[in-house]
Amino acid sequence: MHATESDPFAELAANVAKPFTAATAMPPSVYTSDAFLAAELEHVFKHDWFCAGRASSLPEPGDYTTLELAGQPIMVVRDRGGELRAHSNVCLHRMSTLLHGRGNTRRITCPYHAWTYDLQGNLVGAPAMGQNESFCKTGMQLPTVRCETWQGWIMVTLNADAAPVHEALAEVDSLVGDYDMGAYVETFYETHVWDTNWKVLAENFMESYHLPVCHAGTIGGLSKLEEMVCPPGLSAFNYHTILKDDTLKIALAHENNTRLTGDRRRTTYLLAIYPSLLITLTPGYFWYLSLHPEGVGRVRIGFGGGMSPDYVNDPESQHHFAELKALLDRVNVEDRGCTEKVYRGLCAELAKPGPLSHLERPNYDFAHYLAGRVRAAS
Ligand code: FES
Ligand SMILES: [Fe+2]
Known part of the structure; x- marks a missing residue:
């Protein structure tokens, strides 16, 4: 809890009651309160679609990835028929987690007593269980988790009532359908842990206001505040755009790309799909x-x-992309510094949220999304 024991729910409600022309940053308590985090897990992360990666990174039968969503370990596995399926990643015996990290496997074998499951989560082997009369492996299956692919993204949700992801995110398709994002191929994937609140990093992504300063050592010089466009957000996501010049060739449409015309050939979309999928x-x-x-x-x-x-x-292009990846790594070091500083700052007793720039319109919309989710729950 924030040092003043403030009420993050009431403070956020007051924050989003302001019009955009008088907007201020979200109150510190929404970043520091354990009660608010519990509400986020319950009403945000268990409610909306969550991204588990790119389908193109799991091309073969038996390819899998694992994640934890609101306390639930989940595995996403490509089965023999080529379908991506998600299951609870918890053994049906004494409840060990089963798979870890990413990889490929023919069978899912528990690391504790070797109960074994096929790629569809059916229990197919359990040693030395013949004397327990209540045990019958037939019909025992790992609980399923909803998993759908949209625009090449593997999306999972714990919400049985969530709209299909292509409906929930139809407005993203309308906005950037001509980019054909679903056909983009992932060439790297990493995991990291930073010492900041998840929303501080999400909000950092939502505004390019910080680019010239926080990223002065890398991309800052290429970033023109006057070329940033920050329209009001939509219900499931917010976005803004920046224009790229030809400093980095692969940021521009390839000569074979006839789908994009005019300025769209050099337009970068920064999409923040709620709650936490942030796409450049x-x-x-x-x-x-x-x-x-x-x-x-x-x-x-x-x-x-x-x-x-x-x-x-x-x-x-592979060569250009390797250079870009090295640049992104340096950009991330800068973002890590900035977002960890923000978290340290907002934990201070004298911290006070200041006014937002028009370039932070997406942050304002994100606060409204968040307030709507936790308010609906209370
Ligand atoms: S907990 Fe998985 S086999 Fe025992
Ligand atoms: Fe940044």
């Missing part, structure tokens, strides 16, 4: 963060990216 989408490459809280002051980060199909098979 350029005509030639993409990178993304998928965030999950690990306590109030730590965030678990899935960080991946790759190229559009017209660049991905070109050896020269």
Whole structure:
């Protein structure tokens, strides 16, 4: 809890009651309160679709990835028929977690007593269980978790009533359908943990106001505040756009790309899909963060990216992308510094949220989304 024992729910409600022209940053308590984090897990992370990575990174039967969503360990596995399926990643015996990290396997074997499951989560083997008369492995299956693929993203949800992801995110399709993001191919994926609240990092992504300063050592010089466009957000996401010049060739549409015309050939979309899928989408490459809280002051980060199909098979582009990845790593060091400083600052007793720039419109919309989710719950 924040040092003043303030009420984060009431403070956030008061914060979002202000019009955008008088907007201020969210109150410190929403970042530091354990009660608010519990509400986020229950009403945000258990409610909305969460990104588990790119489908292109699990191409073969038996390829799997694991994650934890609101306390629930989940595995996503490509089965023999080529379907991606998600299951509870908890053994049906004494409840060990089963798979860890990413990899490929023919069978899922528990690391504790070797109960074994097929790729559809059916129990197919359990040693030395013949004398327990209540045990019958037939019909025993790991609980399923909803998993759908949209625009190449693996999306999972614990909410049985959530709208199908292509409906929930139809407005993203309308906005950037001509980029054909679903065909982009992931070429790297990493996980990180930073010492900041997940929303501080999400909000950092939502505004490019910080680029010239926080990123003065890397991309700051290329960032023009006057070329940033920050429209009002929509119900499931917010976005803003920036224009790229030809400093980085793969940020521009490939010559074979006839879908994008005019300024769209050099327009980068920064999409913040609620709650925590943050995508930088350029005509030639993409990178993304998928965030999950690990306590109030730590965030678990899935960080991946790759190229559009017209660049991905070109050896020269591979080289350009390797340079870009090295640049992104340096940019991330800068973002880590800034977001960890913000978290330290907002924990201070004298911290007070200040007014927002028009370039922080997405942050204002994010606060409204969050307030709506936790308010609906109370
Ligand atoms: S807990 Fe999995 S086999 Fe015992
Ligand atoms: Fe940044």
